Amino acid sequence: AVILDGGPDNKDCDPLMSAIDALRRASGKPLPAVILLSTRNGTPESLGLSSVVDAVVAKPITPERLQPVVDRLVGRS
Secondary structure, X not given: OEEEEOOOOOOOOHHHHHHHHHHHHHHOOOOOOEEEEEOOOOOOOOOOOOOOOOEEEXXXXXXXXXXXXXXXXXXXX
């Protein structure tokens, strides 16, 4: 899984999204899974994020909040 910090407006990692999408298309699988650390709660869809983002974890980040998301996404591969 790839964990990205979206920054104050969830846009800091936008330049990486096309490269991650290209990796997924080349492999034919939805990997690597992408978790975005965000200043806002919501789903990738409700926050208007790239379709490459699989999950959002709102800040402040704690192991108790982040680890279950990592486990779920890593387990799907």
